[in-house]
Each structure stands twice: as structure tokens, then as C-alpha cells.
Amino acid sequence: xxxxxxxxxxxxxxxxxxxxxxxxxxxxxxxxxxxxxxxxxxxxxxxxxxxxxxxxxxxxxxxxxxxxxxxxxxxxxxxxxxxxxxxxxxxxxxxxxxxxxxxxxxxxxxxxxxxxxxxxxxxxxxxxxxxxxxxxxxxxxxxxxxxxxxxxxxxxxxxxxxxxxxxxxxxxxxxxxxxxxxxxxxxxxxxxxxxxxxxxx
Numbered sequence: 001x002x003x004x005x006x007x008x009x010x011x012x013x014x015x016x017x018x019x020x021x022x023x024x025x026x027x028x029x030x031x032x033x034x035x036x037x038x039x040x041x042x043x044x045x046x047x048x049x050x051x052x053x054x055x056x057x058x059x060x061x062x063x064x065x066x067x068x069x070x071x072x073x074x075x076x077x078x079x080x081x082x083x084x085x086x087x088x089x090x091x092x093x094x095x096x097x098x099x100x101x102x103x104x105x106x107x108x109x110x111x112x113x114x115x116x117x118x119x120x121x122x123x124x125x126x127x128x129x130x131x132x133x134x135x136x137x138x139x140x141x142x143x144x145x146x147x148x149x150x151x152x153x154x155x156x157x158x159x160x161x162x163x164x165x166x167x168x169x170x171x172x173x174x175x176x177x178x179x180x181x182x183x184x185x186x187x188x189x190x191x192x193x194x195x196x197x198x199x200x201x
Contacts, residue, residue: 003078005036008083008094012040015159020082040179053103066100078113084119089128115145123151
């Protein structure tokens with residue numbers, strides 16, 4: 001499976017990007033092809049609603065990094081959106097990316113499923129993001145793979161101490177540390193992608 005992961009935090013090397021890198025590593029280890037695009041390093045402006053893309057085979061009139069990302073979108077089977085929660089919703093950066101996918105509205109998508117990786121300072125602030133994921137998937141007839149949520153992100157690197165990441169596929173506590181140690185905590189996302197796992201019996 002070809003998986004495109006897009007991160008929407010403006011903070012380079014922050015918790016969202018660490019989370020996305022861990023997911024990408026786990027997916028690659030499961031045999032999938034993974035591309036990670038980090039919007040903190042790219043320029044993606046808001047949609048201009050000009051509909052130039054509708055008369056130019058999905059090419060956007062804006063000459064920024066989104067046109068390159070759209071090449072990845074066209075190849076992807078699954079889209080994973082990684083974002084911090086800012087004021088009860090996804091970041092402005094990831095929203096710009098979502099809006100700019102409008103360029104594919106007429107040409108269509110190769111994507112068949114989508115998921116989110118969300119992190120936040122406070123718990124219970126994910127409703128708007130999860131509703132948006134549901135609406136996108138319902139409208140485009142994509143399979144909704146759900147959202148992984150990690151609250152308690154009070155500073156850069158908090159993700160390494162996240163309780164949400166402290167269990168392996170069998171519910172056992174695991175040591176925290178380098179990404180390679182705690183990637184099994186994404187077991188339900190990997191299950192959703194690979195549709196198989198070893199029994200914990």
C-alpha cells in the first residue's frame with residue numbers, strides 16, 4: 001500500500017512530527033511504501049477558490065509546494081493527516097492542505113482510506129477534527145481508519161512520555177525512549193492498514 005503522511009504542525013521536530021515519523025516507520029516495517037510531507041518545511045497557501053484547477057486537469061494556479069504534494073496525493077492509497085490541536089481543531093497549515101486538495105475534485109482521487117494522528121495539550125478536544133475526518137471520508141467514499149489521539153503535550157518531546165504510546169500490541173507496558181522502541185503503540189493503526197497481527201494468546 002502507498003501511504004501519504006502529511007504533518008500540519010508549524011513546529012519543526014515537534015511532537016506531531018515525532019508521532020508521524022513513528023507511524024511512518026511502523027508502516028514501512030509492515031511492508032508499505034510511505035511518503036512523509038512536513039508542512040513546516042513547505043509553503044502551502046490557502047485555496048483561492050478560483051477553480052483554475054477545474055479547467056487545467058487538476059493543476060493549481062498557485063506556484064507553491066502543493067503542486068508537488070499533489071503528485072503524491074495522486075499515487076496514494078491511504079492518506080494520514082497529522083496535526084496538533086489548536087483551539088479545538090486541526091492547525092491552519094493542515095487545513096490549507098485539505099482545502100487545496102480541491103484541485104483533485106474534478107479529476108478524482110486514487111486514495112481509498114484516511115486516518116488522523118492528533119496531539120494536544122488538553123484531553124477531550126478532538127471532536128471537530130474527528131468530525132472533519134468523518135465528513136471527508138463519507139463524502140469521498142473513503143474508508144475511515146479513525147484517529148490516534150495523544151493528549152498531554154505540554155512541551156517539545158512530551159510525546160516520548162505519552163501514556164497513549166506506552167502499550168504494545170498485547171496491552172503490555174513498554175519502555176519509552178527512541179522511536180524504534182515505542183512504535184508498537186500504533187498497533188490499531190497498523191492493524192487497520194495490514195488487517196492482520198500475531199495473536200497475543
